[in-house]
Structure formats: C-alpha cells, structure tokens
Amino acid sequence: MTALLEIEKLEVTFGRTAAVRGASLAVAPGETHCLVGESGCGKSVTALSVMNLLVRNARRRAERLAFQGEDLLKLSDSGMARLRGNAMAMIFQEPMTSLNPAYTVGSQMTEVLRRHKRASQRAATDRAADLLARVGITAPGMRLGQFPHQLSGGLRQRVMIAMALMCDPQLLIADEPTTALDVTVQAQILRLLAGLQRDLGLGLLLITHDLGIVARVATRVSVMYAGEVVESAPTAELFANPRHPYTQGLLRCVPVPGKIRRDQPLGAIPGTVPRVGPDFEGCAFRERCDFADETCKHAIPRHHASTAHDFLCRLPA
Amino acid sequence: MIAIEVRNARKTFKAGKRTVVAVDDVSLSVPEGGVMGIVGESGCGKSTLARLVLGLLPADSGDIAIDGQRLADLDRKARARLIQPVFQDPFASLNPLARVRDIVAMPLVAQGRFGKADITKTVQEMLARVGLGKEMGGRLPSELSGGQRQRVAIARALVLRPRIVVCDEPTSALDVSVQAQILNLLAELRRDLGLTYLFISHNLAVVEHVASEVAVMYLGRLVEREPTETLFAAPEHPYTKALLASVLTPEPGLGVPDVGLGDTLPDPANIPPGCRFHPRCPIAEPRCATTTPPLKPRPNGGVECLLA
Amino acid sequence: MRRGWRNAGTWAGAIIVGIAAFCAVFAPLLVPHDPFAQDLGKRLLVPFWMPGTDPNHLLGTDQLGRDYLARLIYGCRISMMIGVSVSLVSGVIGITLGVLGGFMGGRVDDVVLFAITTRLSLPVVLVALAVVGLLGSSMTLLMITLGLLLWERFAVVARSTTMQVRNLDFVAAAWCAGCSRFRILAGEVLPNIASHLVVVATLEIALAILLEAALSFLGLGVPPPLPSWGLMIAEAKDYMFFSPWVIVIPGVCLFVLVLGINLLGDGLRDMLGARSDT
Ligand SMILES: Nc1ncnc2c1ncn2[C@@H]1O[C@H](COP(=O)(O)OP(=O)(O)OP(=O)(O)O)[C@@H](O)[C@H]1O
Numbered sequence: 001m002t003a004l005l006e007i008e009k010l011e012v013t014f015g016r017t018a019a020v021r022g023a024s025l026a027v028a029p030g031e032t033h034c035l036v037g038e039s040g041c042g043k044s045v046t047a048l049s050v051m052n053l054l055v056r057n058a059r060r061r062a063e064r065l066a067f068q069g070e071d072l073l074k075l076s077d078s079g080m081a082r083l084r085g086n087a088m089a090m091i092f093q094e095p096m097t098s099l100n101p102a103y104t105v106g107s108q109m110t111e112v113l114r115r116h117k118r119a120s121q122r123a124a125t126d127r128a129a130d131l132l133a134r135v136g137i138t139a140p141g142m143r144l145g146q147f148p149h150q151l152s153g154g155l156r157q158r159v160m161i162a163m164a165l166m167c168d169p170q171l172l173i174a175d176e177p178t179t180a181l182d183v184t185v186q187a188q189i190l191r192l193l194a195g196l197q198r199d200l201g202l203g204l205l206l207i208t209h210d211l212g213i214v215a216r217v218a219t220r221v222s223v224m225y226a227g228e229v230v231e232s233a234p235t236a237e238l239f240a241n242p243r244h245p246y247t248q249g250l251l252r253c254v255p256v257p258g259k260i261r262r263d264q265p266l267g268a269i270p271g272t273v274p275r276v277g278p279d280f281e282g283c284a285f286r287e288r289c290d291f292a293d294e295t296c297k298h299a300i301p302r303h304h305a306s307t308a309h310d311f312l313c314r315l316p317a
Numbered sequence: 318m319i320a321i322e323v324r325n326a327r328k329t330f331k332a333g334k335r336t337v338v339a340v341d342d343v344s345l346s347v348p349e350g351g352v353m354g355i356v357g358e359s360g361c362g363k364s365t366l367a368r369l370v371l372g373l374l375p376a377d378s379g380d381i382a383i384d385g386q387r388l389a390d391l392d393r394k395a396r397a398r399l400i401q402p403v404f405q406d407p408f409a410s411l412n413p414l415a416r417v418r419d420i421v422a423m424p425l426v427a428q429g430r431f432g433k434a435d436i437t438k439t440v441q442e443m444l445a446r447v448g449l450g451k452e453m454g455g456r457l458p459s460e461l462s463g464g465q466r467q468r469v470a471i472a473r474a475l476v477l478r479p480r481i482v483v484c485d486e487p488t489s490a491l492d493v494s495v496q497a498q499i500l501n502l503l504a505e506l507r508r509d510l511g512l513t514y515l516f517i518s519h520n521l522a523v524v525e526h527v528a529s530e531v532a533v534m535y536l537g538r539l540v541e542r543e544p545t546e547t548l549f550a551a552p553e554h555p556y557t558k559a560l561l562a563s564v565l566t567p568e569p570g571l572g573v574p575d576v577g578l579g580d581t582l583p584d585p586a587n588i589p590p591g592c593r594f595h596p597r598c599p600i601a602e603p604r605c606a607t608t609t610p611p612l613k614p615r616p617n618g619g620v621e622c623l624l625a
Numbered sequence: 626m627r628r629g630w631r632n633a634g635t636w637a638g639a640i641i642v643g644i645a646a647f648c649a650v651f652a653p654l655l656v657p658h659d660p661f662a663q664d665l666g667k668r669l670l671v672p673f674w675m676p677g678t679d680p681n682h683l684l685g686t687d688q689l690g691r692d693y694l695a696r697l698i699y700g701c702r703i704s705m706m707i708g709v710s711v712s713l714v715s716g717v718i719g720i721t722l723g724v725l726g727g728f729m730g731g732r733v734d735d736v737v738l739f740a741i742t743t744r745l746s747l748p749v750v751l752v753a754l755a756v757v758g759l760l761g762s763s764m765t766l767l768m769i770t771l772g773l774l775l776w777e778r779f780a781v782v783a784r785s786t787t788m789q790v791r792n793l794d795f796v797a798a799a800w801c802a803g804c805s806r807f808r809i810l811a812g813e814v815l816p817n818i819a820s821h822l823v824v825v826a827t828l829e830i831a832l833a834i835l836l837e838a839a840l841s842f843l844g845l846g847v848p849p850p851l852p853s854w855g856l857m858i859a860e861a862k863d864y865m866f867f868s869p870w871v872i873v874i875p876g877v878c879l880f881v882l883v884l885g886i887n888l889l890g891d892g893l894r895d896m897l898g899a900r901s902d903t
C-alpha cells in the first residue's frame with residue numbers, strides 16, 4: 001500500500017537554529033504513527049511544516065513531502081488551503097489558541113464544512129451535532145451554542161477532535177492532544193481517537209512525549225531527538241528491542257507501575273538536549289551517551305535492525 | 318513523631334455568587350520521614366491543601382500542626398525553618414528578575430541573622446548539592462532550562478534545612494528524562510537530610526515511585542488513604558480504581574483501558590449530595606445518591622465508599 | 626518588516642526625547658540670547674529660511690523682539706520640567722495606592738477603588754482651571770495640581786499588575802521563605818511591575834505637557850513672561866496671519882515632542898512586554 005503521508009529528509013531552520021534536521025517518516029492509511037521526543041526536539045515543527053503553517057521566518061526544505069502522492073512542496077497556497085482542514089486535518093497542541101473565543105462552537109464547526117464542501121447550514125449543523133455525540137459529548141445541541149471558554153479542557157479537546165473530523169479527513173495530525181488533561185480524561189480521549197481511527201480508517205500522526213501513550217495506541221513509532229528521527233520501528237519491536245541509546249535511556253526513565261522499587265533511583269539521562277545549528281555534524285546525543293566515542297563526531301550511518309526497524313547510531317545493527 | 322497533622326480542614330472560595338468548596342473536612346497525618354502522596358484530578362483541591370499546610374492560606378475551620386506545633390502559633394521565620402515548598406511551574410516559581418544566587422539566598426536573608434559570608438558559602442554548597450555548577454549562581458532564571466530551574470527551586474527550599482517539604486507537582490512540567498533526574502534528586506535529598514514530603518502529583522506512577530503512603534482526593538475530600546503498596550495492589554474506592562485503570566504503562570499491545578467515568582466533569586461549586594462521586598461512579602447504587610458515605614477505617618488508612 | 630518600522634519609531638522617539646532632555650538640562654548653555662531680553666526694534670524678525678533674516682536670530686524674534694530660538698529652548702525646559710515632575714508626583718501617589726490595593730486586597734483595595742472612581746469622575750481641565758483661577762497661576766502650583774490629578778492611570782495599572790504578580794508562585798515562595806511584607810513588595814512585586822509603570826510614566830509625561838500647554842494657552846498655566854510653548858502660541862495668535870511662523874514653530878515642537886514621547890512609550894511597552902512573556 002502506498003503511504004498517505006511521506007516525509008523525506010525534512011529540514012526546517014529558524015535563522016541559526018535547526019529545528020528539524022533531515023527527518024523522514026511515512027504514515028500509511030489506517031495506521032497510527034507516533035512521534036515521540038522531548039520538548040523542543042521538533043515534533044510540532046514537523047507537523048506544522050506538513051500543514052505549511054510555519055511562521056514566516058522559518059525555512060522549509062525536503063527531498064519529498066507528499067500527501068496521497070501529491071507533492072506538497074509544489075502545491076500553491078490555495079491548493080494547500082483546499083487540503084488543510086479537509087483531506088488532512090490537525091489538532092493543535094493548545095486548544096485555546098486554535099478555537100476562536102469570539103464564536104460559538106457550532107459556528108466554528110459548521111464554517112469548516114461550508115467552506116470546503118459547500119454544505120448547507122442545516123446539513124452542517126446536523127453533522128456537527130452528530131460528531132459531537134460521536135466524540136462522547138452528552139448534550140451536543142447545548143454545546144454547539146456555547147463559547148470555547150465555557151467548556152472544560154476535556155470537552156474543548158473533544159470539540160477540537162470533532163471539528164477536525166468534519167470533512168472526513170484521510171489524515172489526522174494530533175499534536176499532544178492530551179498533554180493538558182487529567183489521566184482519566186486522557187484515557188477517554190485516546191480511546192475515542194483510537195476508536196475513530198479504527199472505524200474511519202484514517203491515518204493518524206500522533207505527537208506526544210508520553211511513552212505510555214505510544215505503547216498503547218501506536219502501530220509504529222518514530223523517536224525524535226534534536227530534530228532527527230533517531231529510531232523508527234513497529235511499536236512492539238521498539239519497546240522490546242530499543243537500539244538507539246537515547247531510546248533505551250528514555251525507556252529507563254519512565255517509572256512503570258507495578259515494577260517500581262522505591263529505594264532505587266530511576267534510570268535517568270544526564271544532561272539536557274543541546275541546541276544545534278544547521279551545520280551541526282555527528283550525533284547530537286553524544287554528550288549524554290554512554291557509548292559515545294570519536295566516530296560519533298562525524299556523520300552517522302542509519303542501521304537497519306530489521307526491515308521495518310532502523311536507527312541512527314554508530315553502534316552496529 | 319508526626320510531621321504534618323491536618324484535622325478537619327476546610328477551605329472555601331467565593332467566586333462571584335458561587336462558593337467553591339476546595340478542601341472539605343480533610344484530615345491527614347504524615348509521620349516524620351514519610352512521604353505522603355496526594356493524587357486526584359485537576360481542580361480537586363490538591364494545591365489548596367498544600368497552601369493550607371504551608372500557611373499560605375488560612376483555613377476556614379480545622380487545625381493544622383507542623384512538627385507538633387500549631388501553624389497559627391508559629392511566626393513566619395520559625396515556619397520557614399520548618400516547612401518549605403517546591404511548586405509545579407518552574408517558570409512562575411522563580412522571580413524572573415533575580416539572579417539564581419539571590420533566589421537561593423532569600424530564605425537565609427529573610428531570617429536576618431546570617432552574615433554575608435555565611436550566606437554566600439551556604440548558597441554555594443546548596444547549589445552544588447542540587448547539581449548546579451558555580452557559574453549558575455550569576456544567571457537569571459530565563460537562562461536556565463526547566464530542569465535547572467526546578468533544581469534552583471529545590472535549593473531554595475532546602476537552604477534553611479527545613480524538616481518538611483511540600484512538593485506541588487514538582488515534575489509535571491518537565492520532560493521524562495528531566496523528571497527522572499529531579500525525582501532521583503528529591504529521593505536522595507530526603508534520605509540524606511531526613512526530610513518529610515507532602516508530594517502532590519497527578520501521575521500515579523510517579524507517586525508510586527516516591528510515596529510511602531497515598532491519599533486520593535476527589536472534589537475536595539480524601540476518599541481513600543492507604544500505604545502505597547496496599548493502595549496500588551488493592552484499591553477499594555471506585556475512583557481510585559478508575560485512576561489506576563487510566564495509567565498508561567509503557568506496555569505495548571494492551572490498548573487504552575475503558576475508565577467508565579463519563580464526560581461530565583464535577584463542578585466544585587455544586588457538590589452532589591450523598592456520595593459526591595456517584596454521578597460518575599460506574600458501580601453506584603440508588604442509596605449512593607442520598608447517603609453520605611462514612612469513613613470506613615482500614616488497618617493503615619481508610620476509604621469513603623458505601624460499597625467498599 | 627513591521628518590527629523594523631516599530632524599531633524605527635522607537636529610535637525616532639528616543640532621539641526626540643533625548644534632544645528635548647538635553648535642551649532642558651543645558652538650556653542656559655545652549656541659548657544664544659537671553660530669552661527674556663526684549664528688543665522692540667527687532668520685533669517679529671523672520672526665521673532663517675525666509676528672505677531678510679537676521680543671522681543673530683536663527684528662528685527670528687517674537688512680537689516683543691525676544692529671540693525665538695532661546696524662548697523655544699527654555700519652553701522645552703519648562704515642558705520637560707512640568708512633564709517629569711507631574712509624572713513623579715502622580716507616580717508616587719498612584720503607585721502607592723495601586724500597589725497597596727492590589728497587594729493587600731479586601732478593605733484597603735475597596736478604599737483604593739473608591740479613590741480611583743472618585744478621581745475619574747473629576748474633570749481634570751475644569752478642576753485645574755478652578756484651582757489656578759482661585760489661587761493664581763504659578764509653575765509650582767501647576768505641577769502640584771496636575772500631579773494630584775493625573776495619578777489614576779498609575780493606580781489602575783499598578784493595581785492590576787500587582788494583583789497578577791501577587792498570585793505567582795515566586796511570591797508564594799517568598800512568603801514561605803519567611804520574607805516580610807515589605808521585602809516581598811519591594812523585592813519581588815515592584816521590580817516585576819516596574820516595566821509597566823515606565824510605560825505609564827511616558828504617557829503621563831506627554832499628557833502633562835499637553836495639559837500645561839492648553840492651560841497656558843488659556844492664560845491659566847505658566848505665567849508670563851516664562852516662555853512656555855502653550856503661552857508662546859497664545860501670545861502669537863494675534864500675529865499668525867502676517868507672521869505664521871510664530872505660531873507654527875512652537876506648535877510643531879509641541880507636536881513632535883509629544884509624538885516622540887508616545888513613540889518611545891510604545892517601543893518600551895513592546896520591548897518590556899516581550900521580555901516579560903518569555
Ligand atoms: N517560531 C519559532 N521561531 C524560532 N524557533 C522556533 C520557532 N518554533 C519552534 N522553534 C524551535 O524549534 C525547535 C523545535 O520546536 P517544536 O515546537 O517543534 O518542539 P516540540 O518537539 O513540539 O516540543 P514540545 O514538546 O515542547 O511541544 C525548538 O528548539 C524551538 O525553540
């Protein structure tokens with residue numbers, strides 16, 4: 001099957017900072033692809049560059065950036081606007097910034113459908129109510145008439161999801177959709193997303209920094225570090241056999257309920273993520289890595305642990 | 318010796334015409350050297366309870382004692398020597414215009430009885446103790462990463478060598494790798510300095526890692542309290558069960574559990590009669606809506622549920 | 626691009642205010658002539674860009690033959706003195722009230738709010754006119770009157786920013802550290818609201834300068850023969866058809882100075898605002 005979204009060697013720079021440095025990933029239809037990594041490693045920037053929503057001073061370059069085989073790099077602004085919110089939709093990290101506080105939930109939801117599909121107000125309202133019910137909102141009619149600030153965080157996030165689904169997208173990019181929420185609400189939202197994704201067969205690119213979420217919902221995982229995808233593998237394989245030292249460290253940091261020894265320290269990765277410029281060479285993790293040596297200062301090969309599992313490290317496969 | 322003793326504390330806030338009951342008749346005690354973990358969802362009153370214990374807010378009623386002395390009887394300097402906070406947001410908890418060394422020195426300066434040289438030396442030692450280099454002393458908070466800021470906040474909290482530290486979600490704003498660093502640091506400091514922690518978090522895995530005892534809060538009340546092992550092995554309150562069920566452990570293939578709580582969040586200004594959890598409780602019976610559950614004592618804790 | 630223009634505006638404002646401040650401080654050294662010396666033989670000389678000008682009087686002379694450049698520079702001094710001292714007096718009053726209200730809350734805040742509302746219901750110009758009319762015009766009186774009238778913006782801004790800062794965790798940490806109320810106010814709260822107050826101060830300076838000019842124009846501000854710009858415009862208005870520059874020069878100066886202060890204030894707000902966000 002051809003991929004829904006293909007990103008090859010994506011590079012994004014903001015002046016002297018390189019936010020994304022040659023990241024590649026692909027999302028197949030019906031797949032949940034998780035992008036994990038620490039704060040500032042370039043997850044959101046990757047998502048925004050797919051949607052072509054980067055700020056002015058960002059420079060985007062890629063060998064290939066395609067949606068359903070269509071080259072997004074060559075697409076005009078209006079062509080992009082036609083896709084955005086339509087065949088590919090995004091749920092943003094901060095729901096308050098992407099919901100307009102001046103309009104009701106209903107008018108914002110119907111507007112999307114009227115713009116892209118020229119639906120009547122009546123049909124759009126029906127669809128909005130239907131979707132709100134689907135995302136588990138009990139009184140959709142009432143919620144349509146409310147303003148974003150009248151909703152709790154969990155409800156707002158559900159509204160965002162429903163809004164993203166208005167035009168039957170094939171690809172949904174969700175940028176940390178549950179980070180701001182309580183664990184119980186988080187579980188509900190993720191369950192909902194997983195269910196919708198299964199029922200509608202859409203490709204889901206889920207951005208998160210929570211390995212628990214990754215383990216539970218992803219079919220495939222890409223681990224990002226300082227703008228690079230340092231490891232990519234099917235979920236089960238990544239957790240069973242992490243190959244990149246950063247992935248290994250990350251997995252050791254997470255306290256696992258039931259396996260906790262209170263008297264023992266957690267495995268921690270010392271140090272912090274470095275800021276790197278566009279011409280940085282070698283492995284960005286080398287300052288914090290137990291296995292680093294001289295060769296890590298130069299270009300690093302990408303090794304394959306298996307056909308679907310590759311990682312970026314000098315250590316042999 | 319009891320380090321923290323809270324008896325029937327209650328705190329309400331007026332928000333316009335509505336009265337929010339943030340902490341409702343809460344009692345709890347933490348033995349010296351213990352770590353009391355407090356979990357519960359956003360808005361259930363965890364921070365308010367922390368502020369009551371720190372003496373930042375006066376309780377409407379009830380008694381709070383620190384180290385055997387009533388909080389109300391302690392003057393601010395004596396209180397500062399006993400109990401100190403570490404807050405959640407490492408950006409808001411440091412004065413953006415003050416240098417790191419002045420931030421850490423503040424509790425010493427406020428005592429008003431240490432010499433300049435003394436203060437400088439203690440601050441240096443404290444910074445080294447939390448893993449910050451000498452050169453960090455001259456920096457502004459905006460020049461530090463989140464983890465480094467939290468280390469500064471910890472240094473400030475410990476510079477007076479208090480007995481009790483109230484940690485209000487100290488790692489919630491941090492990345493996992495930094496969270497692990499900070500949790501390890503807090504554990505190490507507790508061991509070395511014999512500290513007592515009141516440790517608030519919404520991350521149950523973190524609480525299980527650090528706490529010796531856990532109290533679960535729901536809409537202002539403690540609904541269950543047990544030693545950590547007991548609580549995680551055999552939770553009794555349906556809310557505790559839901560909380561535990563929603564923890565996503567990094568174990569692939571298990572899928573996302575069904576928590577079964579519904580989508581309506583509780584309103585702290587409009588607390589349901591009977592058991593305050595009944596509108597969301599998956600096992601509620603008709604009597605839950607009318608009877609307020611009494612505290613059912615357990616060997617080392619208790620639970621407030623009619624069906625427990 | 627927009628940033629570029631904004632920066633240019635800030636720089637322009639800073640340069641204008643800088644020049645004005647320089648003129649105000651060093652006025653006695655800068656003036657070519659005594660600004661009060663009349664020379665009725667040289668009345669209404671034209672400025673340098675017009676034919677028939679006198680090289681001794683670059684900007685010409687006024688209806689009493691006083692050097693216009695000297696009067697302009699001294700007028701700048703008066704404007705700046707009024708602006709700065711009014712904003713000092715009102716700043717002290719407004720910031721004290723606002724910070725106290727915002728920090729203490731409760732009763733104290735109610736009193737402060739009442740004071741602000743009362744002040745807002747007083748028409749500034751009318752009250753100033755009445756006071757000057759009753760007590761006679763003098764520069765000190767003008768400064769005190771305006772200072773006592775223009776504090777409400779300081780109070781409002783100081784109060785709301787104090788309320789925001791008061792609830793931040795670093796203030797809570799200072800309480801827990803055992804700091805006294807005074808130390809928290811002076812060490813934690815005030816420095817963190819200062820940037821907002823600086824912006825208010827620039828606006829107040831501009832407002833005070835305009836009010837002084839207006840009152841002086843009405844003859845109830847700075848008493849003659851002091852060369853206030855407002856007074857210069859008032860004195861020149863009878864000659865404006867034949868010698869338009871006598872009214873144009875102080876008018877333009879007033880406009881440019883107030884514009885410069887506002888530009889600088891806007892720039893400061895952007896700069897300081899951006900910094901407090903990060
Ligand atoms: N508008 C911008 N201008 C300059 N630098 C930016 C901008 N947006 C992002 N960056 C930089 O790009 C890098 C990647 O940012 P990004 O937002 O993608 O991180 P992230 O992985 O989404 O982190 P988080 O988990 O905190 O959301 C960061 O170092 C950030 O400082």
Ligand SMILES: Nc1ncnc2c1ncn2[C@@H]1O[C@H](COP(=O)(O)OP(=O)(O)OP(=O)(O)O)[C@@H](O)[C@H]1O
Pocket residue numbers: 330331332337338339357358359360361362363364365366519585
């Ligand atoms: N100063 C205040 N004025 C009015 N209401 C308040 C105030 N502080 C807290 N509350 C209310 O009291 C309740 C408990 O708040 P609290 O901050 O203690 O919750 P929390 O458990 O710490 O939540 P979170 O996990 O989001 O930090 C909330 O409903 C909150 O809105």
Ligand code: SF4
Pocket residue numbers: 244245246283284285286287289290291292293296300312313314315
């Ligand atoms: S390339 Fe070198 S520094 Fe990077 S992860 Fe591998 S061993 Fe460590």
Ligand SMILES: [Mg+2]
Pocket residue numbers: 043044045093175
């Ligand atoms: Mg992001």
Ligand SMILES: [Mg+2]
Pocket residue numbers: 363364365485
């Ligand atoms: Mg809180």
